[in-house]
C-alpha cells in the first residue's frame with residue numbers, strides 16, 4: 633500500500649512539474665496571428681547556418697509562441713543579441729503570468745536608451761505587442777534590464793536572475809577580450825553565443841518575478 637501511494641505521489645509530482653514547465657503552458661494567452669505571412673517559418677532549411685540547427689530544438693522546448701516572438705525580435709533588432717532575446721522571453725513570460733492577450737499589456741521598461749541593456753526594449757515590444765507605435769510602453773531611463781507589466785488590475789515586476797546577468801557579462805567580457813568590443817568578429821561570435829542561450833534559457837526559470845498590487 634505504501635509502495636502504491638509512493639508511486640502515486642511520484643506521478644502527481646511529475647504531472648505538477650510538467651504543468652509548471654513551459655512546454656504545456658501556452659493556453660494562458662492567445663496565439664500570435666500573422667499579419668502578412670501565411671505562417672511563421674519553422675522549417676530549418678529557411679534559416680542560416682547559425683540558427684538552422686537550433687530551430688526544431690527551440691520550438692520543441694519552448695513552443696511556437698516564444699519562437700515567433702524571438703524570431704521577430706531578432707529580425708527587428710538586426711542582430712542576434714543576448715539582451716534582446718532576454719526581452720523577448722521576458723515579455724512572453726509576462727503574458728503567461730498575467731494571462732494577458734496581445735496588445736492589452738502596458739509595459740514600463742527600465743532598460744533605458746543605451747545598448748546593451750536597451751536591447752531589451754525591442755524584445756519587450758515584439759513579445760507583448762506593447763510598442764512605441766501603440767503608445768503602450770514607456771521607458772524609464774534607468775539603464776537597468778528590468779520591466780513592469782500591467783494587465784487589468786494585475787501587474788508583475790520582472791528582472792533576470794543573477795546567473796543570467798552574469799552569463800551575459802561573462803560572454804561579453806570574453807568576446808571583447810578575444811575580438812575587441814563590438815568589432816565585426818565580436819558580433820559574428822556573439823550570434824553563436826546568443827543562439828545557444830536562446831535554447832538554454834527557460835523563461836519560466838530565468839526571471840525573478842514579483843506580483844504587484
Ligand SMILES: [Zn+2]
Nearest residue numbers: 713716747751
Ligand atoms: Zn542588441
